[in-house]
Amino acid sequence: MTDRPTTDRNAVLAANRAFYQAFTGRDFPAMDRLWASRLPVSCIHPGWTILFGREAVVSSWQDVLRSPRGPAVQARNERVSLYGDTAVVLCEEIVGDAVLVATNLFAREDGEWRLAHHQAGPVAEPASQILTPPDRLPPGGLLH
């Protein structure tokens, strides 16, 4: 007997792991394969503006993976939300001493879960110090 949500959850988590493996391993062909071919594709790298379309997104990853300063990136606390044929993985990205948070949207294309959108952004404070967001803007200076 198959349990569809569990199967999907595991497949999405595996795709998310493959994304971070390609990232840290600077494996551009693997990264290229992970992104959807026909569905809409977009990406927001931390601090950067929105990239639309497979060509712009994949080309940005080529630059990121080529960068000599590119750090290793480790994902932790992955959590999957399933919405039928799409799924979101939210996770923390450990990049050197910094923690980022990421939204990874996967969509089913030809029966496979492929990346459709990625946004990562900085966390301003250690999670343990965060109780409630008192304001829309992050703590002083982050935007300037």
Next chain:
Amino acid sequence: MTDRPTTDRNAVLAANRAFYQAFTGRDFPAMDRLWASRLPVSCIHPGWTILFGREAVVSSWQDVLRSPRGPAVQARNERVSLYGDTAVVLCEEIVGDAVLVATNLFAREDGEWRLAHHQAGPVAEPASQILTPPDRLPPGGLLH
């Protein structure tokens, strides 16, 4: 004759506008109604860690909308990507002098497009100066 993608696109854009109207109008009941009831719900406010679950997310919005320092937020350059019963709106958020970029995930629930996930993060440089992201991390100091 109905054009399903056009209808969906307009409905999603209307839901996205309603989100920013509730935000700027500090209309908590409207904000509350926009978020999905049964589907998974999550949110990443700029600089903050990941919030999971309707209660945590909606309660964070109550705090944001209550804040006396809460600025007006205007969305521009909205772009919709449709994935069947889910849709992503990517847009820029103008918050005072700052520009943020946002991922707004909508999912169809009881025939209505409702918010399922939101992530907003700062843009470090004016878009016109951005050619390619040379590194994973935003320009100096943003994370510290």
